[in-house]
Amino acid sequence: MGCAKNEVDTQRMQSQLRRAGFAIANDPQTANAVVVNTCSFIQSATEESLEAIFEVAGMPNVAAGAALIVAGCMPARYGEELADELQEASAFVPCSKEDDISSIVAGALGLTDSVLKDLRSATLGAVPEGAIALDGTRAVSAYVKISDGCDRFCSYCTIPYIRGRYHSFPYEQVRQDVADRVAEGVREVVLIAQDTGRWGQDFDEPSSLGTLAGKLADEFPDTWFRIMYIQPEGITDELLSAVADHDNICNYFDIPLQHVQPRILKAMHRKGSREEYEQLMEHVRDMVPGVTLRTTLIAGFPGETEDDFDELCDFVEEGLCDYIGVFAYSREEGTRAYDLPDQVEDDEKAFRAQRLRDLADDVCTPLIASRVGSTVDVLVEGTEEDGQLFGRAMCQAPEVDGVTYVDQGKPGEVVRVKIADTLLYEMEGE
Template identity: 35%
Template structure:
């Protein structure tokens, strides 16, 4: 049988990226994978359906890839992911360009669905998530070869009023430690040095299958894998961070001193409307505790502006919080009114123009904070992982930088080091978000 060329376009978050890698891994032996969609006879678009802008990007991408049927070699267009899970039947009706449509947990069925299409069956739809414990399959990494995301749980039990994820992805399901460790071992043996643990809420890991929070012990076991050098944690809810987890971050040399803590807001009024299970006092108390126990820790968060009922007083409180607590990295998002969520029917919806103004003001505050924090890094030395080469420079990241969402370090090319090496870099120049440095250890000329 001819090996068709398959191309993948993956949109959205790093959890979606893992799905894309699982899809490619499940079909790798049957098809030839290409990074050039112009060469692909089958194109898969893994969509995001979290907020309005992400939905629009997904729709635009599907339509763009549909044009490849006329312009290039594409004969089959497959759509999967959160958007198709959420609007499956509607999308099939509105977008005849889609040949096969799947849900978020259908990647193990994709080869059969392709064969069925080739044999004359069209418009297949199988969008169902399972509430059973998940087991990841073989993955084909799309990240740099030395870095990989490892999903330790699927779904979410938090039911924040603005979020559709529980309806798309289902309830929170932890993977077993054994399955996670087996995956990490395989990744490490294939050259991965940086393991990035992800889930909708990392800190809830283990509650469903072990009846207790087990993130700290999972981290400890991962750190025993010799070839793993960095362990990074994304998405830890402040109210769920335990003393044991803080101690593990502080004392485990393989755990980078970096934590993504998505707080979304700081006003108790807004947090209550969001159905967040925390408050300002808990959030600020946790930030202080983390900085006390792990003095070098880098903190990242995400914030939502323009939530229904957010007053000027609420917003000013958020501005003052950013100015006072000086978090290292902050993403600011305008509230997106998502159908099917409680917040979409709340009174006092905020005008788009006001959301835009508030987002811009917060980003200006954070721009100054980030610039000033970067200036403090001058002449300091950081362990830095070399991600890629660009012209006469290497692009690297210190342990304070997560891939693709934080800054980078620009380093003059040195033929004694290779992509994937972790080297010591001295910072020589500070930019708004990025840094310029030079190698300063035994790898130097």
């Protein structure tokens, strides 16, 4: 369930289970154990995760005794309380224990160490090679996590409580993850974290995201690198130069602003103002020609007046961002914003979020359409059910920005196309 970071965790657990001698079933209904890697950062995600858990609990194999294991953010957020509520589960694996997944699954199945050892030797060499997407297909694009946790404690966010304090992964670990993916045939590595811009600042000898990206891009010149989730404070001139100077670092920035009204930003425990963000976006465009900008915004935060919301709408209408993701504020127990006065009614939050989405579509789709006639490289990813080839240009991040349809090429190849047409966020290349 959940975001790309959770997807990376799922893939990591899958690799560990494979290495321990387990086979990953294509159909959970045929499995001896089913692991649900949950998301729980907002209430609706918790509800979806619960639905998935109950769906699995109802499967004939699970009803007949297959193990049901609940992993990830939900056990991290709710701990013991969850174990009391979810009697259906055989075991819980909070994020911090995911490295123990093999022994937890083995324990849930009642496997002894000697059986595990036999399993391991029986499957040695039979582990499939190549990056495997969650649906079992080979991937040409892969996420690599460069850190975990977050120290920012935005007042609405549960992540620091679920994932713990910020900790960068050492350069060698990130480099090895990238090298493994590249060896498996991956052509695009998407660097992710809760707060990518902070990478390296917690080392004894501090480093930076700009250094990391530049070094990786130099070492893997045929690989596209894309960096997601850079908080505004993480946009440094060093990073902008690294992106501008490397053809294989996508000139694409995903900068979550969340709001532009200073009083609301302060209540969110974030810094900034509309003016500062306008300057930031312009500065990025000046330093990185042809850059694509994405942001996310929250509508209906406690205390957001009609005027504050209008200011957010005005900012969207300026057309500084090519892509905008919009969320209605979700009131989460255990966060500071939960107790803030002047909570906005649910209907009003939904209304504002939808209005902002519609506005973003009105502003952004003409920006996408203005790419018609330009020439771009597209990384071919696969074919639709009807056989239509598709891929993504550097201006399109996986899963969120749409795709580019192309008329030739094979998955994993980069083809140069002229954008002939667009439909909302999708592009068509010739």
